[in-house]
Amino acid sequence: MIENYKGWDINLNWDNKDYLERGTIKSNIFNQKEKWIGVHLNGEKIYGSSLKEIRHIIDYPSLHEK
Secondary structure, X not given: OOEEEOOEEEEEHHHOHHHHOOOOHHHOOOOHHHOEEEEEOOXXXXXXXXXXXXXXXXXXXXXXXX
């Protein structure tokens, strides 16, 4: 875990071996939008290209609706 921000554990996704070993093209060509992952205590996940973007999504979820 890189940081805990407002109940979200934020990690650098590329350090996650499960992500790297998935049988997809993404394991060879990294998707910049999935570089960082935030996992809430309730299990919800968000992805972003930077730590700043993850924090912004947490602070302003209505601007980043799925």
